[in-house]
């Protein structure tokens with residue numbers, strides 16, 4: 001995707017969309033603040049499927065390059081396997097399912113599942129036809145899905161950009177080369193503490209630090225961006241020491257994830273744990289600390305988004321509404337498409353996605369950084385598209401209102417703050 005195409009989409013409808021594609025709900029780590037953890041599966045029988053390939057042993061997970069591929073054999077049949085493999089007519093399909101504000105019960109937890117090749121490729125086609133140009137492959141641990149590289153190659157052929165979020169444990173030199181050859185532009189690796197030993201212990205992945213250092217060297221030699229993803233938790237340690245740690249590991253920038261103790265979708269990247277339980281006062285202090293860190297290291301969370309986080313904690317109206325369901329989406333391992341990781345019900349199956357399910361309701365229900373940070377950066381593009389549409393109908397005062405406001409300036413500021421990220425893409 002080039003800048004010309006991006007600009008065209010900006011004028012048309014506010015720019016390209018982004019989808020977080022969770023290509024598995026399995027993980028080989030045991031992070032204390034995450035329910036994807038190998039030790040926190042709600043279905044003990046499905047966890048036992050890890051046994052034969054040794055991913056209950058963290059040492060195996062780190063040292064065996066065949067482990068991730070072998071894992072597929074140990075999985076129960078994915079529900080995705082039974083999905084149609086012919087190119088779906090997702091443009092024609094119309095789903096009547098739209099999220100409502102009515103509370104509904106939390107969806108049942110899925111058994112461990114890998115998105116299979118053919119349905120995964122078709123899902124990417126459907127996303128492409130609906131304006132998604134940035135794919136963030138996530139999980140669980142996405143690198144244990146043996147089709148990850150195939151999905152990335154397909155996305156690249158379509159002109160989409162791929163990012164991968166990983167715990168780093170499977171990044172052998174061969175795996176790294178494979179990801180680079182498949183068009184990887186940016187790798188996002190989770191780090192839990194300024195002390196690498198504390199990070200390894202929390203993950204239950206001994207040796208993962210050295211693996212990350214070696215992988216980052218190869219990524220750097222090939223011009224792949226390297227971003228650390230750090231959850232704000234009580235094992236993080238002295239934040240002022242973080243830049244030193246991240247530089248020694250070969251990272252260029254950091255993005256912080258705010259603690260999540262509950263999510264309303266089927267996404268399990270949360271846990272009601274003391275490690276991530278903070279009072280509002282403690283959260284205010286942490287946000288200020290993150291803001292301070294911007295002076296000494298590349299922090300990708302926009303300042304405007306951090307300011308909105310303060311407002312959210314104070315229960316005040318926020319400046320930037322979330323674009324989840326409009327410009328950002330979450331696709332799960334059963335290929336259900338959601339507006340975000342925190343909505344109560346899916347929008348539709350991805351094969352039914354045809355644009356009619358789009359939601360633009362100015363939601364500010366939560367402050368999940370993945371959606372809110374991106375929304376702040378895309379707000380100026382959406383305003384520009386709104387102004388163009390208003391001008392098309394000769395509504396000049398509305399057009400001017402969309403163009404000339406302080407929020408646009410702050411959104412542009414957020415784009416500039418993240419210029420490192422955008423440069424890589």
Ligand code: SF4
Pocket residue numbers: 027028029030031034035036037038139140141166167190203269
């Ligand atoms: S935080 Fe990431 S690496 Fe840790 S258990 Fe959750 S999905 Fe796995």
Ligand code: SF4
Pocket residue numbers: 322323324325339340341342343363364365366367368371372
């Ligand atoms: S504010 Fe939260 S719940 Fe609302 S769309 Fe965004 S991520 Fe989802």
